[in-house]
Amino acid sequence: MRVRKPALTAAQRRAAAAAQARRDCQQGRHSTTPTFRPGEQVCLTCGVVIYCPGCLQANGLRFPQVAHAYTLECPTHQQRGVVPL
């Protein structure tokens, strides 16, 4: 015998999705989207900025001046290694 579960409302589904997204962020799986600056991404869920210092430097851009920013070298700059400033 199958028990039919009550359908979630749209608000409940949104809340569940938001909770899952926050858990993903805590585990380092951010839902990043590229910004208009090459080598820089922003997480739409928690707002953290993730950038490749090599890409920003190569384009003459300043590093993001935000509270929550992390560096993550893109494949190109990972292979070359990070040049110390």
Ligand SMILES: [Zn+2]
């Ligand atoms: Zn995030």
Ligand SMILES: [Zn+2]
């Ligand atoms: Zn890069």
